[in-house]
Amino acid sequence: MSPLVLQGIASGVVTGCVYALIAISLVIVYKSSDVINFAGGEMVMLGGYIGMFALIGLGLPYLLIFPFAAVAIFAVGALFDRLVLTRTRHLALPGQSALVAMVIGTVGLSYVIKGAVRVVPYTEDVHRLPPISAGTPIFIGPVVLQQQDVAIVLAAIVIMVALWAFFSFTMAGKALRATSQNPRAASLVGIPVPLMSMTAWGLAAALAGVAGVLLAPKLLLTPDSGIIVILALAAAIIGGFTSLPGCVAGGILLGVVQNLIGVFVSSRAISLAPFLVIMLVLLVRPQGLFAGKATAKKV
Amino acid sequence: MKKLLLAAAMSAAIVANAQAADPGITDNEITIGLFAPMSGPLTSFGLDALQAAKMWYEEANKKGGIHGRKIKVITEDDKCSPNDVVAVVKKLVTVDKVFMVHGGSCTAAAVAAQEFVTREKVPHVMLNASGDNAVIPPTRYVFGAFGGTQRAVGATIAEFAVKELKGKRIALIAHDDDYGVANAATVKAVAKRLGAEVVAIESISPRITDVTAPMLNIRAANPDVIISTCYPAPAVLVAQKYAEFGMTKIPLAQAVQGIPVPAGFAKNVGNDAAFASFYYGSPLNDLTDGPKQQKWIAMYKQYYPDRTPSAFMTYGLPSAMAITRALEKAGRNLTRESFIDALETVDFDSEVVAGPIAFAKDRRDAHRASIFVKYDGKNGHTRMPGVYLWDGKEGM
Numbered sequence: 039m040s041p042l043v044l045q046g047i048a049s050g051v052v053t054g055c056v057y058a059l060i061a062i063s064l065v066i067v068y069k070s071s072d073v074i075n076f077a078g079g080e081m082v083m084l085g086g087y088i089g090m091f092a093l094i095g096l097g098l099p100y101l102l103i104f105p106f107a108a109v110a111i112f113a114v115g116a117l118f119d120r121l122v123l124t125r126t127r128h129l130a131l132p133g134q135s136a137l138v139a140m141v142i143g144t145v146g147l148s149y150v151i152k153g154a155v156r157v158v159p160y161t162e163d164v165h166r167l168p169p170i171s172a173g174t175p176i177f178i179g180p181v182v183l184q185q186q187d188v189a190i191v192l193a194a195i196v197i198m199v200a201l202w203a204f205f206s207f208t209m210a211g212k213a214l215r216a217t218s219q220n221p222r223a224a225s226l227v228g229i230p231v232p233l234m235s236m237t238a239w240g241l242a243a244a245l246a247g248v249a250g251v252l253l254a255p256k257l258l259l260t261p262d263s264g265i266i267v268i269l270a271l272a273a274a275i276i277g278g279f280t281s282l283p284g285c286v287a288g289g290i291l292l293g294v295v296q297n298l299i300g301v302f303v304s305s306r307a308i309s310l311a312p313f314l315v316i317m318l319v320l321l322v323r324p325q326g327l328f329a330g331k332a333t334a335k336k337v
Numbered sequence: 338m339k340k341l342l343l344a345a346a347m348s349a350a351i352v353a354n355a356q357a358a359d360p361g362i363t364d365n366e367i368t369i370g371l372f373a374p375m376s377g378p379l380t381s382f383g384l385d386a387l388q389a390a391k392m393w394y395e396e397a398n399k400k401g402g403i404h405g406r407k408i409k410v411i412t413e414d415d416k417c418s419p420n421d422v423v424a425v426v427k428k429l430v431t432v433d434k435v436f437m438v439h440g441g442s443c444t445a446a447a448v449a450a451q452e453f454v455t456r457e458k459v460p461h462v463m464l465n466a467s468g469d470n471a472v473i474p475p476t477r478y479v480f481g482a483f484g485g486t487q488r489a490v491g492a493t494i495a496e497f498a499v500k501e502l503k504g505k506r507i508a509l510i511a512h513d514d515d516y517g518v519a520n521a522a523t524v525k526a527v528a529k530r531l532g533a534e535v536v537a538i539e540s541i542s543p544r545i546t547d548v549t550a551p552m553l554n555i556r557a558a559n560p561d562v563i564i565s566t567c568y569p570a571p572a573v574l575v576a577q578k579y580a581e582f583g584m585t586k587i588p589l590a591q592a593v594q595g596i597p598v599p600a601g602f603a604k605n606v607g608n609d610a611a612f613a614s615f616y617y618g619s620p621l622n623d624l625t626d627g628p629k630q631q632k633w634i635a636m637y638k639q640y641y642p643d644r645t646p647s648a649f650m651t652y653g654l655p656s657a658m659a660i661t662r663a664l665e666k667a668g669r670n671l672t673r674e675s676f677i678d679a680l681e682t683v684d685f686d687s688e689v690v691a692g693p694i695a696f697a698k699d700r701r702d703a704h705r706a707s708i709f710v711k712y713d714g715k716n717g718h719t720r721m722p723g724v725y726l727w728d729g730k731e732g733m
Contacts, residue, residue, distance in 0.1 A: 042553050042557055045549070045582075046549060046550060046553060049549040050549070053547050053549075156377075162380065162381065163601060164569050164573070164601070164605060166604075166605045166607060168607060169607065175581065182581065182582065182583065184581055258573055258574070258605060265544060269546075297547070299550070300549070300550020300551060300553075300554070301550045304540075305539040305551040306513050306540045308541070308542070308547075308550060308551075309542040
């Protein structure tokens with residue numbers, strides 16, 4: 039395989055890992071509330087800025103800015119669920135679904151976050167977080183990776199494993215899974231469904247915030263950085279909107295495909311790549327590559 | 338004799354009517370509507386440039402004004418938004434009844450006013466926006482590009498790459514928008530004229546988040562000079578990948594739009610290796626804080642002692658200079674049309690930008706020159722010899 043292709047694949051895996059984290063965040067929200075979180079990208083952006091503030095403004099050590107950003111964005115997600123979504127659900131008329139209103143609520147949240155960030159003068163200029171790990175690049179055959187890239191992949195793997203362990207082995211994780219599968223049944227066995235919904239939103243938001251801190255050294259932070267949610271949505275659709283492992287595969291696949299399209303077709307086609315892959319998946323396997331049987335539900 | 342007196346009286350009446358027909362002019366004042374982003378994320382592009390223009394008008398007023406008329410300025414904030422520019426220009430013209438409008442720091446916004454000013458026959462001189470789409474092809478009422486159009490940027494950077502950097506195999510990374518297309522057209526034309534080959538043109542979205550594939554393609558093309566005309570965020574990504582992929586032996590020339598503040602650019606790139614052979618273009622006649630710019634910086638500090646001017650401050654001067662020159666040339670019997678006719682004849686050295694400021698009947702882009710600077714990523718800015726000029730035709 040040519041060095042060009044190998045480099046494209048390696049770099050695609052790195053960016054794909056970050057897409058995967060954001061996609062997991064979207065899927066956690068979707069599985070818990072059937073809502074697509076259009077503010078996911080802005081949560082990523084806000085996480086990046088909070089990480090930058092923690093590192094440069096407060097002088098925290100680099101490793102601590104991750105939990106700092108996670109806690110801050112957790113609060114944003116949890117409060118949004120408690121203050122907005124819960125009320126929106128209760129405002130729905132009998133027999134009608136509040137889903138559309140809730141989705142519009144997430145769009146509103148994206149504008150609120152972006153507007154709030156724009157008010158801060160610091161965000162007028164473009165910024166980048168210093169790399170997690172600088173130093174000599176790592177060569178794997180003809181492929182060159184920065185230490186930063188390896189750190190991103192490792193961090194993403196650790197987070198995904200931690201999430202898997204959380205959902206598989208902890209009572210809270212099992213309760214969240216039960217709530218997402220059948221809220222009524224979960225309530226009947228004593229699981230506090232509103233608290234689980236708030237926790238799911240907080241957890242998803244925290245994950246998006248951490249993804250923002252991981253991304254901020256590689257990309258540039260601007261209030262418009264939230265546009266990356268489109269790539270995460272594509273990753274989630276490719277993998278399957280109900281499958282967390284599917285998100286991981288979808289994200290990595292998307293990162294690699296983008297680069298290969300740029301190399302073999304045209305750089306102009308890079309921005310088209312996510313949508314082309316989405317269309318292909320929807321045609322061939324609309325539930326996603328790793329989800330179960332296709333189902334349809336009236337909203 | 339009676340007929341002569343009658344003719345003189347009628348002429349005077351016609352002139353008086355013409356004067357009365359054009360708003361914004363009185364016996365002792367000319368009112369100019371001045372607008373730029375004075376708030377929001379793009380304030381740094383416009384506020385200091387606007388204040389520099391106001392400063393120039395004040396200097397003219399101190400010398401007695403223009404043919405006995407002082408310049409009165411009404412300022413508005415356009416936030417670099419097309420909708421706001423249109424609203425602001427309409428307000429200045431219809432409510433404030435200005436003689437002309439002078440403003441626009443962001444091209445998309447500045448261009449939005451073109452339809453209105455053309456319909457209302459109001460002269461619009463841009464402040465520091467390049468305004469490519471509104472000045473090429475030229476229309477009667479809109480003048481701009483005091484920093485240069487993207488065609489000029491592409492032509493001059495290509496000439497620098499071939500003549501100074503001895504490039505024979507040029508790679509270009511540009512955006513897939515109108516400006517990128519304009520850059521590519523003039524880069525190709527100039528390279529061809531000078532006997533160089535463009536071995537790769539990578540067109541990328543301004544919103545791209547990963548330039549791995551385009552930079553791999555460029556590396557595979559084996560250029561001996563790389564030209565980037567990307568905007569600030571993608572330009573940083575390009576410089577990062579350029580260093581990461583070990584391409585730093587190949588000179589990288591970055592156009593002015595991608596490096597508004599060199600120190601900030603270097604900080605964002607975060608890799609000293611990217612600046613081993615790095616150059617950037619500028620429309621100014623010197624480094625931003627170079628000796629030729631000092632008199633303007635000193636003048637600005639007199640007027641605004643509490644403000645540290647941004648890198649874009651002096652960009653506001655050439656347009657104001659062009660306006661006062663045209664007002665002088667148009668004479669006491671000033672009308673909008675006579676002002677435009679006079680503006681079409683200006684051709685002068687502003688002592689701010691690298692080349693002459695000039696218009697003509699078929700030309701509305703004021704400036705077509707660039708200088709180039711070698712930058713080491715720290716405090717080392719070395720002005721490269723020469724001023725590079727686009728002829729206005731190549732690549733069109």
